[in-house]
Amino acid sequence: MQRTVFFISDSTxxxxxxxxxxxxxxxxxxxxxxxxxPFIDDAAKAEAATLRIKTHYAKSGERPIVVNTMADRALCDxxxxxxxxMLDVFAPFIGPLxxxxxxxxxxxxxxxxxxxxxxxxxxxxxxTNYALSHDDGIDVDYAQADxxxxxxxxxxxxxxxxxxxxxYGVSAANYPLTDEDLEKLELPAxxxxxxxxLFGLTIEPVRLAQIREQRRAGSRYATIKQCRWELEQADxxxxxxxxxxxxTTHVSIEEIASKIFASFGIERTMY
Amino acid sequence: MQRTVFFISDSTxxxxxxxxxxxxxxxxxxxxxxxxxPFIDDAAKAEAATLRIKTHYAKSGERPIVVNTMADRALCDxxxxxxxxMLDVFAPFIGPLxxxxxxxxxxxxxxxxxxxxxxxxxxxxxxTNYALSHDDGIDVDYAQADxxxxxxxxxxxxxxxxxxxxxYGVSAANYPLTDEDLEKLELPAxxxxxxxxLFGLTIEPVRLAQIREQRRAGSRYATIKQCRWELEQADxxxxxxxxxxxxTTHVSIEEIASKIFASFGIERTMY
Numbered sequence: 001m002q003r004t005v006f007f008i009s010d011s012t013x014x015x016x017x018x019x020x021x022x023x024x025x026x027x028x029x030x031x032x033x034x035x036x037x038p039f040i041d042d043a044a045k046a047e048a049a050t051l052r053i054k055t056h057y058a059k060s061g062e063r064p065i066v067v068n069t070m071a072d073r074a075l076c077d078x079x080x081x082x083x084x085x086m087l088d089v090f091a092p093f094i095g096p097l098x099x100x101x102x103x104x105x106x107x108x109x110x111x112x113x114x115x116x117x118x119x120x121x122x123x124x125x126x127x128t129n130y131a132l133s134h135d136d137g138i139d140v141d142y143a144q145a146d147x148x149x150x151x152x153x154x155x156x157x158x159x160x161x162x163x164x165x166x167x168y169g170v171s172a173a174n175y176p177l178t179d180e181d182l183e184k185l186e187l188p189a190x191x192x193x194x195x196x197x198l199f200g201l202t203i204e205p206v207r208l209a210q211i212r213e214q215r216r217a218g219s220r221y222a223t224i225k226q227c228r229w230e231l232e233q234a235d236x237x238x239x240x241x242x243x244x245x246x247x248t249t250h251v252s253i254e255e256i257a258s259k260i261f262a263s264f265g266i267e268r269t270m271y
Numbered sequence: 272m273q274r275t276v277f278f279i280s281d282s283t284x285x286x287x288x289x290x291x292x293x294x295x296x297x298x299x300x301x302x303x304x305x306x307x308x309p310f311i312d313d314a315a316k317a318e319a320a321t322l323r324i325k326t327h328y329a330k331s332g333e334r335p336i337v338v339n340t341m342a343d344r345a346l347c348d349x350x351x352x353x354x355x356x357m358l359d360v361f362a363p364f365i366g367p368l369x370x371x372x373x374x375x376x377x378x379x380x381x382x383x384x385x386x387x388x389x390x391x392x393x394x395x396x397x398x399t400n401y402a403l404s405h406d407d408g409i410d411v412d413y414a415q416a417d418x419x420x421x422x423x424x425x426x427x428x429x430x431x432x433x434x435x436x437x438x439y440g441v442s443a444a445n446y447p448l449t450d451e452d453l454e455k456l457e458l459p460a461x462x463x464x465x466x467x468x469l470f471g472l473t474i475e476p477v478r479l480a481q482i483r484e485q486r487r488a489g490s491r492y493a494t495i496k497q498c499r500w501e502l503e504q505a506d507x508x509x510x511x512x513x514x515x516x517x518x519t520t521h522v523s524i525e526e527i528a529s530k531i532f533a534s535f536g537i538e539r540t541m542y
Binding site: 001003011012013014018019022023024027028029030035036038039055063065069086087089090091092093094096097100101103105106121122124125128132156158159162163166196211214252253254255257258259261262269 | 272274279282283285286290294297310334337340354358360363365371374392395396403430433482485501525526530532534
């Protein structure tokens with residue numbers, strides 16, 4: 001079974017898509033063909049979106065599903081005329097919140113991904129620059145790091161650092177364990193002062209070998225033997241040094257970041 | 272007025288937080304003190320969360336608000352016993368979808384940020400590596416780029432490229448206009464074959480000067496005069512070359528990315 005879904009928003013569409021994906025993931029037997037229609041903020045754009053949905057409906061014979069975060073009721077009505085199943089993301093929550101807070105919702109709606117707070121923006125950008133300049137041991141000053149990811153090459157440190165910086169403004173540095181560290185089974189001296197900020201990333205050897213093979217085909221670096229050795233030594237080193245760690249093989253970047261924050265008791269909310 | 276909000280999830284909490292922030296942003300007069308409680312997936316953790324919420328309630332005298340994406344009804348009931356206002360993110364949508372699709376939702380719930388699809392993961396990682404190695408004109412092969420951001424130094428190109436890569440698997444390169452380009456008012460030769468993939472970022476001169484001043488205090492690079500000149504020339508160059516552009520001063524990274532995708536007709540959905 002396949003059904004078409006439109007995420008419609010008067011802004012970026014990120015909220016519609018995030019909640020829509022979460023809801024749809026609960027129907028595992030159905031394949032969803034997903035489309036994002038952002039910035040639908042006037043009648044002409046709503047009419048164009050409606051036409052597209054209607055055309056799809058007529059062609060496929062299946063009723064499309066619309067996940068909607070548009071605020072303007074008039075625009076919602078235009079899209080509803082397409083005959084699609086309308087799921088309005090905000091409607092169920094506004095009433096209870098208005099009652100609880102004793103106030104009506106204000107005009108500025110659905111701008112959560114549009115508004116810019118310069119301080120927060122700066123925190124994100126500064127953290128991103130920090131992650132870029134403290135990636136793979138290029139820069140050695142870890143004093144400013146909120147946390148430092150440790151692991152063998154290609155265990156997922158860089159994307160995790162960038163994600164934490166871009167979304168949470170967390171300054172995460174990144175130290176790739178060298179063959180020397182792994183042979184000695186010793187933390188390098190410059191990491192030792194920051195032991196309570198270290199977190200290890202591990203990965204299954206077969207998966208690591210695949211990733212490295214893509215990167216440097218046929219190299220010793222990509223052999224399963226080398227990967228296995230590095231990972232075993234890294235594991236030993238982390239246990240000896242008391243560094244908490246996470247196997248990233250089956251875990252998304254979002255979940256890795258959440259688990260690291262949970263481990264450090266960081267409750268920072270997203271920007 | 273200030274109210275405390277808990278985002279509770281049996282997984283990362285990203286969905287709860289995303290929709291929660293969108294809903295709360297509609298109540299502009301209220302300050303919300305936000306806490307994320309992820310990975311609440313057994314009774315003991317739910318009890319601990321409940322205790323925390325109750326303690327908060329007793330201390331502040333104000334009823335806390337819970338934005339909940341836990342799937343297990345038993346866990347929801349434990350948290351509801353705290354007396355908080357429970358906003359269940361999925362409940363309102365499951366009924367209508369079950370009716371529409373003629374199928375019950377499956378057991379695997381709320382894993383949208385936890386599941387890993389290796390192909391998609393690889394696309395994200397490869398795009399991130401692409402963005403890192405094609406940042407600020409370091410690497411010159413633009414043939415593989417989905418799109419190329421053009422702008423003066425510190426106009427927001429790098430974080431935007433990284434965001435598009437991490438979230439959408441879009442391979443975005445990044446070309447900083449040099450003084451030479453700006454004097455000649457000419458696109459560099461190596462960008463010309465890819466004119467239809469170029470997108471310009473601009474920014475207000477005062478804001479650019481602030482950002483640059485943070486970076487290199489007291490430099491000529493950070494003077495308002497230099498910023499103004501570069502931005503005027505960049506604007507001219509983009510208009511002459513027919514490159515679409517966006518002023519990023521008041522726009523979040525999420526919105527910049529969405530607008531660029533809309534401009535190119537890219538409807539790629541998030542990972």
